[in-house]
Amino acid sequence: PKKGDLLLEARHVTRRFGGLVANNNMSLQLHAGEVLALIGPNGAGKSTMFNQLSAVDSPSDGEVLFLNQSLSNKTSRQVAQMGMSRTFQHVKLLPTMSALENVALGAHMRGKKGVLNALFHLERDEEQRLLKEAQYQLNRVGLGDHLHTEAGSLSLGQQRILEIARALCSDPCVLLLDEPAAGLRHKEKQALAGLLKKLRAEGLAILLVEHDMDFVMNLVDRIVVMEFGEKIAEGLPEEIQTNPAVLEAYLGG
Ligand code: ADP
């Protein structure tokens, strides 16, 4: 995709859980070469939206389009193969395996053969290919000096970046991150922001759900603000910072 191309779009997405409306008529767009933040108070519906966008869950009404194709009949695995990637919360890093092995395993699980296949031994060519890709992605994110370091002995910030390296395998055009800066120290947040800016310059589209306002304001191009399942504001960081409805949502109540 070229810079500015529309890659991912939610059109009037509503998600109900019984009587509860977690997302109501949500629309948003994500373009190549853009970092977009989805923010809002706890319970606003951000994670629900994130799950709609990545085809982990499907809308009650409305639809999500990725590369102009509706996701309604696609599995999250198919969507990953089309070029969308999210950090896996459920597939944790294996602390006693090296950074390289963790990324290679992630690359394998994102590939066509699936999780079950990972339990059996791989063909040698395939194993070499995965290790090569893992090494390439670790260099790309700046962890090239830690290929053989055990994941568990990396700092939390480095582990977060390792998860991103894993998500970058098979070269997605869209990257979705749920609270990437959570729990990180100032220096680590700066390193993460630097990486995301680099990936943006390479043409990726990045959407992040984030609580950390300083992190968001210094990084993203555009912000969508949610409250009670709805979009209450959208704009540039400097517009959002002074938006009365946003201040009310965060400070009021
Ligand atoms: P956020 O990520 O902004 O904190 P969520 O999307 O997790 O918000 O949740 C929005 C609302 O939807 C909350 O009231 C939450 O309890 C509800 N909710 C989320 N997932 C489910 C589910 N699987 N079943 C029932 N209610 C849910």
Ligand code: MG
């Ligand atoms: Mg959430």
